[in-house]
Amino acid sequence: MSLTWARAVAEEELASTLPRRWVHSCGVAHRAGDLATLLGDDADLLSAAAVLHDVGYAPRLARTGFHPLDGARFLRDEHGGDSRLVRLVANHSFALLEAEERGLRAVLETEFPLLEDQQLVDALVWCDMTTTPDGEPTSAGERVAEIVSRYGAESVVGRFIRRAAPEIFAAVERVEAALAAQPR
Structure with a gap:
């Protein structure tokens, strides 16, 4: 599955229905490019995951209302x-x-076990959590604060992001x- 395919799928699902989410996804994918030398053979995989990470928000894909699960099921099943x-x-x-x-933790863990490649998992976190909803670079602290502000501290997302912030x-x-640490 190529980066060209991933971008086309994400664009098809997000660009017209959720244009801001599409812009964010493009920004996250752009950030992935900054890690290409760090990831070597996994650079294209990271870029594909970056552009597709929020595809589960697409209205036609939302089944559970939990976008990582809905997006992963779509990519697997369709x-x-x-x-x-x-x-x-x-x-x-x-x-x-x-x-x-x-x-939904047991469902997510059963259907989609965590990858053991910590560097790759961290790389996607970095790409997502250092990109604004408008696709611009930001700090992780500002991104977490923006998410809490947008959703509210006591919402499901607000509680989650505050718990996840240290990680x-x-x-x-x-x-x-x-x-x-990379040579310049």
Whole structure:
């Protein structure tokens, strides 16, 4: 499954119905390009997951109302998506914690187990959590604050993101340390 395919699928599902979500997804994919030398052979996989990570928000795909699960099922069931790609989409940005808030953790863990490649998982967190809803780069702290502000601190998403924040910040720090350690 190529990056061209992934971009076409994401655009088809998001561009007309959720244009801001599409712009965010494009920004996340752009950030993935910044990690290409760090990830080597997995750079295209990261870029594909980045552009597809929010596809489950598409109105026609929303079954459970939990976009990582809905998106991963769509990619698996309608497109025969690569297992690693589908699992990245399903588990992006500590989705297990949000799944727990929604009573869906066991479902997500069973259908889409976490990848064991911490660098790849961290890379997608970094891409998503350092990109604004308008596709622009930001800090992870500003992104978490924006999410809490948009959804409300006591909403399901607000509770999840506050719980996930320490893990998000740690993942972002690991990626930024790896980037800083690369030869220039």
